[in-house]
Amino acid sequence: MITATALTRRFGDLIAVDRLDLDVPQGEVFGFLGPNGAGKTTTIRMLAALIAPSGGSATIAGQTLGKDNREVRRRVGVLTETPGLYKRLSAWDNLMLFARLYGVDRPERNVEKYLRLFELWDRRDGLAGTFSKGMRQKLALARALLHEPDVLFLDEPTAGLDPEAAKTVRDLIESLRSDARTIFLCTHNLDEADRLCDRIALFKTRLLKVGDPQSLKEEMYGRRTVVHLAQPKPGIEQELNLPFVTKTEWVDGRLVVSLSNPDTENPILVRKLVELGADVQFVSELRVSLEDLYLDLMEGKHATT
Amino acid sequence: MQRLRVLLIKEWRESLRNKMVLFGVVALPLVFVGIAVFMLKAGTTEPDPTAQIVLFNTSLLYFMILPAIIPLAIAVYSIVGEKEQTTLEPLLATPITDTELFLAKALASVIPAVVVNWAGFGLFLLATRIVIGGFLLQTLTAPWLVSIFGLSPLLAFFSVGVTMLVSSRASDARAAYQFSSLAILPGLVPLIIYSSMKTLVDMRLILLEGALLLVAGAVVLRFAIRLFKREQILTRWK
Numbered sequence: 312m313i314t315a316t317a318l319t320r321r322f323g324d325l326i327a328v329d330r331l332d333l334d335v336p337q338g339e340v341f342g343f344l345g346p347n348g349a350g351k352t353t354t355i356r357m358l359a360a361l362i363a364p365s366g367g368s369a370t371i372a373g374q375t376l377g378k379d380n381r382e383v384r385r386r387v388g389v390l391t392e393t394p395g396l397y398k399r400l401s402a403w404d405n406l407m408l409f410a411r412l413y414g415v416d417r418p419e420r421n422v423e424k425y426l427r428l429f430e431l432w433d434r435r436d437g438l439a440g441t442f443s444k445g446m447r448q449k450l451a452l453a454r455a456l457l458h459e460p461d462v463l464f465l466d467e468p469t470a471g472l473d474p475e476a477a478k479t480v481r482d483l484i485e486s487l488r489s490d491a492r493t494i495f496l497c498t499h500n501l502d503e504a505d506r507l508c509d510r511i512a513l514f515k516t517r518l519l520k521v522g523d524p525q526s527l528k529e530e531m532y533g534r535r536t537v538v539h540l541a542q543p544k545p546g547i548e549q550e551l552n553l554p555f556v557t558k559t560e561w562v563d564g565r566l567v568v569s570l571s572n573p574d575t576e577n578p579i580l581v582r583k584l585v586e587l588g589a590d591v592q593f594v595s596e597l598r599v600s601l602e603d604l605y606l607d608l609m610e611g612k613h614a615t616t
Numbered sequence: 617m618q619r620l621r622v623l624l625i626k627e628w629r630e631s632l633r634n635k636m637v638l639f640g641v642v643a644l645p646l647v648f649v650g651i652a653v654f655m656l657k658a659g660t661t662e663p664d665p666t667a668q669i670v671l672f673n674t675s676l677l678y679f680m681i682l683p684a685i686i687p688l689a690i691a692v693y694s695i696v697g698e699k700e701q702t703t704l705e706p707l708l709a710t711p712i713t714d715t716e717l718f719l720a721k722a723l724a725s726v727i728p729a730v731v732v733n734w735a736g737f738g739l740f741l742l743a744t745r746i747v748i749g750g751f752l753l754q755t756l757t758a759p760w761l762v763s764i765f766g767l768s769p770l771l772a773f774f775s776v777g778v779t780m781l782v783s784s785r786a787s788d789a790r791a792a793y794q795f796s797s798l799a800i801l802p803g804l805v806p807l808i809i810y811s812s813m814k815t816l817v818d819m820r821l822i823l824l825e826g827a828l829l830l831v832a833g834a835v836v837l838r839f840a841i842r843l844f845k846r847e848q849i850l851t852r853w854k
Contacts, residue, residue, distance in 0.1 A: 361847070362847045384710060391709075399629075400630065411619070412619055412707075412712055
């Protein structure tokens, strides 16, 4: 649904996006993560045919960027970083304006559908300027969906929202997954990306890593089991001699064992430790957060693509 | 055309709900009419009716300046307002073309300016007839009518063209507004000529100014449309 090859954007001497390669299939929720100034918004603007790339090429929903820009814009929905609503117009008028600009066949029907879906129907005559942040964000999301786009670009959809409003927006995004719509999600919220995205890309001017969150964590850190012992037994790790154990270390009196498949290998590991005289209290999996992975990649601690 | 119409209606709806813009569009002509009628009334003490005719003619020149001033308020708001509300990006993300967007913004300013100017002119004539009497209206010659009904749309287009041209190049729309104010100068030309030469309005001068405005307006609009690109708007309008 979205493919980009060596997509590049320069502003004078500054390279904002450097040879970005992407392939996002239909129906995928794709997270695009990176720090401020990484070029995420520039990437969205290029892919939504708002600004032209300096180099490279891309196709969005089968339309070639630069050649069919109007068609690209017709097929994508964009939720910008700020809701960007006409504050002096009502919720209904805001949506009707965009439904007509997008050339929606029966604009009233779609406007009503999304106002109801986002629970704004009762406030349809209220001026957008009087809405809370969460309501504005929902209205902006409704606007991005009015013309039933194939691809939805969401730039920081929960930024600045209180936890309750952020959860509402996240639930809405989750509900869109069933529509087989491709969602390109820019976010700083790593927990949000971990929960919502099928795959994520870590990006800082250039693509650092791409993959599904769990595989990326496993690729970078492997899977690790933490063994809690009644009494630490330094040196026991030397006697393990198990072929699937790739690394062992003591952390805070606990034995951390790197292995490839804990589901089948943990029982063998525990049996061996008991045989060696260890009093195993319990074992758990050492979970690496997306934040650890993100920070390590941004600080250049791991090799990138 | 449908998108143009939709955007035009949106611009007017927003302007109608903006007290500052509404005040600028409606109050300015009313103030001009009030001042003009007050001056004419004060002039009735003059024994020589020629003095009243000169005053009447000078008052008519207001309606040559108004069409250049009124659209600035709307045009600048339609730019600054979009930036303040951060609505430009969602708008530019729609399939609307740059030309449609430009024309919608331009016409949203020009049409009310011309209509309000003509309405103000009608109000002025009515007030003059009621307060002073009908004899002054008989001095209203064809060149005046051509000038007010023919030149004012050209002046409005020229003024808006300059505003949009400057705005699409400037990084600050408010600064662009100040620079765009120079667009009222062509409206002042007849005032300067008639004041300095102490002559009555002349058809040749009107036609000459009309021709010059037509050419200048066409050039400005052509450049403005060429420079009014969404990428420029998105990355340069701050």
